[in-house]
Amino acid sequence: MVVELISVGTEILLGNIVNTNAAYLAEKCALLGCSLYHQTVVGDNEERMEEAIRQAIERADIVILTGGLGPTKDDLTKEVTAKVFGRKLYMDEHSRARIGDYFEKIKSKKVTENNWKQALVPEGAIVIDNLNGTAPGLILEDKERGKAAILIPGPPNEMKPMFEHDIAPYLNKKQPEGIYSHMVKVCGIGESRAETMVADLMDAQTNPTLAPYAKTGEVHFRVTARACSEEAAEKLMEPMIEEMKKRFGDAVYTTEENVTLEESVIRLLEEKKMTVTTAESCTGGKLSGRLLNVSGASGVYNEGYITYANASKEKILGVKHETLETYGAVSEQTAAEMALGAAKAAGADAALSVTGIAGPGGGTAEKPVGLVYIGCAVNGEVTVREYRFTGNREKNRDYAVARAITLLREELLKRA
Numbered sequence: 001m002v003v004e005l006i007s008v009g010t011e012i013l014l015g016n017i018v019n020t021n022a023a024y025l026a027e028k029c030a031l032l033g034c035s036l037y038h039q040t041v042v043g044d045n046e047e048r049m050e051e052a053i054r055q056a057i058e059r060a061d062i063v064i065l066t067g068g069l070g071p072t073k074d075d076l077t078k079e080v081t082a083k084v085f086g087r088k089l090y091m092d093e094h095s096r097a098r099i100g101d102y103f104e105k106i107k108s109k110k111v112t113e114n115n116w117k118q119a120l121v122p123e124g125a126i127v128i129d130n131l132n133g134t135a136p137g138l139i140l141e142d143k144e145r146g147k148a149a150i151l152i153p154g155p156p157n158e159m160k161p162m163f164e165h166d167i168a169p170y171l172n173k174k175q176p177e178g179i180y181s182h183m184v185k186v187c188g189i190g191e192s193r194a195e196t197m198v199a200d201l202m203d204a205q206t207n208p209t210l211a212p213y214a215k216t217g218e219v220h221f222r223v224t225a226r227a228c229s230e231e232a233a234e235k236l237m238e239p240m241i242e243e244m245k246k247r248f249g250d251a252v253y254t255t256e257e258n259v260t261l262e263e264s265v266i267r268l269l270e271e272k273k274m275t276v277t278t279a280e281s282c283t284g285g286k287l288s289g290r291l292l293n294v295s296g297a298s299g300v301y302n303e304g305y306i307t308y309a310n311a312s313k314e315k316i317l318g319v320k321h322e323t324l325e326t327y328g329a330v331s332e333q334t335a336a337e338m339a340l341g342a343a344k345a346a347g348a349d350a351a352l353s354v355t356g357i358a359g360p361g362g363g364t365a366e367k368p369v370g371l372v373y374i375g376c377a378v379n380g381e382v383t384v385r386e387y388r389f390t391g392n393r394e395k396n397r398d399y400a401v402a403r404a405i406t407l408l409r410e411e412l413l414k415r416a
Contacts (some may be wrong), residue, residue, distance in 0.1 A: 001174055003034040004060035006052055008068035008077050009154060010043035021066045021159055025333040028163060029064075032171050032224055035181030044074040053084045057147055062171070067154030069135035071114040076125065078122065078138065078219075081149050085140045087122035092136075095119040095127060099134045128166045133158040138164065180233035182255045184244050187217065187406045189251050194219040197247050201240060208237050216395075216404025218261060250413050261402065262290050265409045269300040269350070272412060277346035278304040279317055279330065281355040287401045303346050307338070317341030329409040330355050330372050332384045339375035339382050350412070351377045352404045356387075358396045371399045376407045383411060 004264055005025055011017045029036055034076040038059060042052045049068075068077030076170060082089055096119035103111040118135045128137030138151040152159050152168055172178065177355040185192055191214040195202070198221070202210050202226055208225035223240055227233035245252050253264040269276055278288045290344055291297055310329055313319040318341040319334055327333045338353035356372030363369035370389040375382055387403055389396040 001034050001062065001171075002030050003036055003062045003064060003171070004056040004061060005029075005036070005039045006056055006065045006337045007039070007041045008044070008049065008065055009041075010045075010074075012067070013041050013043040021154065021156060024156070024160065025064060025066070025163065028168065028349055029171070031181060031222075031224070032168060033175055033177075033224075034062075034171060035334070037405065044076060045067065046076050046080055049076060050084060053081055053149070056296050057084065057142075057149065061146060062148045063151060064150045064152065064167070066159055069111070069118065069151060069153050071117050071134075076118075077151055080122070081140060082122035083137075085142060085149065086120065087140065089120040089122055090129055091116070092121045095121065097138045097413055098129060098136070102134050128162060130158055130162065131165075132161060134247060137162050140172065165166050172371055176224045177228055178230070178233065179224060179226055180230055180237070181236055181257075182223050182241060183257045183263070184221040184223060184241060184248075185254050185259070186219045186221070186251045187249050187253055187261055187402070189219065189248065191219050194248070196223075200246060201243065205350070208233075208240055216398045217406060247389065250410070253409065260268045260294070260407050260412060261409070263294045265405055265412070266291065266297050267295045268359060268409060268412050270296075272415070273302050273411070274349040275302060275346075276300065276350040276352070276408065277342045277348040279342035279351060279353040280304070280306050281308055281313070281338075281353075282358040283354045283397050283400050283404075284308065284317060284395055287352060287354060287404055290392045290401055290405065292294065302348070305342055305345070313341075315337060330371060330373060332386065335373035335375035335384045336377075336382045339377035339384075340380070343380075349379060351375075351409060352408055353377075354400050354404055356400060357398070358400075359393045370396050372396070372403075374400065374404045374407055376404075376411045378411050378415065383407070 005022055006128055007019050007022050012019050016058050026036055039050050042049050065077050068075045099119055103109055121138060121339050122140055126139035130136050131361050133153055135153040141148045174309055195212050202366055208223050211222045213220040223237050224234040224235040227236060241255055285306050291301055307313045307316055310324050312320055320338040323333050323337055335353050335355050339351045342350035353375035357369050359369035371389045373384055375384045389399045
């Protein structure tokens with residue numbers, strides 16, 4: 001089934017608003033097994049909107065339009081789509097009542113005459129209640145041609161719940177078979193190498209399929225199967241997933257969609273009944289923040305340290321003055337003493353340290369921007385790794401955080 005996306009709004013066309021809706025919908029539709037070949041952004045112009053919808057409905061089975069369902073004169077999506085489908089608009093009393101109830105509840109705003117425009121719907125349309133706003137969603141079907149247009153409000157807090165609750169089930173029913181998937185998430189292996197390791201699986205893919213996605217410090221592989229039931233899909237996916245686990249080994253940290261790298265490490269610490277702390281310089285709290293985003297992290301993480309200045313490294317972590325004078329703050333030796341000192345100060349079983357030059361300034365020929373040392377101390381034994389990142393300041397910091405969490409995971413797995 002071919003799906004095409006149309007994003008409506010001059011503010012999106014001119015770049016005033018980032019089109020996050022299209023990215024979300026494209027990914028979700030792909031996961032449902034829909035084929036996507038075109039996306040269009042069109043401004044609030046009736047003539048150009050009509051042209052875009054007519055072209056899309058010729059190419060695709062289903063056209064999904066977002067935006068342009070508001071109460072103002074330039075909100076034309078519903079009117080133009082109805083024209084393309086040869087439908088008249090009528091006042092839907094159910095939608096009108098919901099709009100009235102919405103304004104009655106919020107009290108701070110009064111309903112105006114143009115708000116009732118949102119209750120006008122095309123004849124024969126399926127009306128979808130908006131649980132987070134006033135504009136209902138709409139589905140217009142041309143059963144003779146096997147075509148449909150789906151109209152969804154533009155605000156993401158209205159669009160996403162409506163898609164999940166109503167549109168995704170509708171699309172699923174249109175598919176002869178269901179689409180099921182697992183995400184094999186790999187850390188500590190670069191994108192190029194990871195893809196090379198499974199190149200033959202990707203070349204030979206039919207059902208299931210295998211698709212890589214590069215993330216910061218990680219590579220995710222989506223294994224997707226088309227089948228008449230979830231059980232049948234699992235049987236199709238299992239051999240490929242097991243083969244990937246065999247090839248990547250411990251670098252696979254999960255095969256579940258919603259499990260993050262930091263969550264897998266927190267759970268590993270819980271299993272081993274160990275605690276962790278962090279000592280950060282160039283990452284400035286990003287590492288501790290990412291770990292503490294995990295629910296339940298307080299059970300394994302008591303305290304951490306941001307020691308940006310050398311004096312703080314000496315005072316709080318016990319880094320030797322001689323070490324800083326001889327090797328500098330950005331060095332293997334300093335990273336090692338930071339990790340060991342943090343573990344001692346916090347009374348933790350494990351500690352991560354990060355020291356480096358995130359940029360854009362501060363680099364030299366000997367120690368360029370992007371040079372980062374990451375230390376990991378576990379039960380008094382310390383490992384330090386050197387990395388040379390090539391991004392901007394934020395990218396370098398994000399990669400450092402990802403590599404630090406990966407290093408901790410590797411060191412924990414070495415210990416029974």
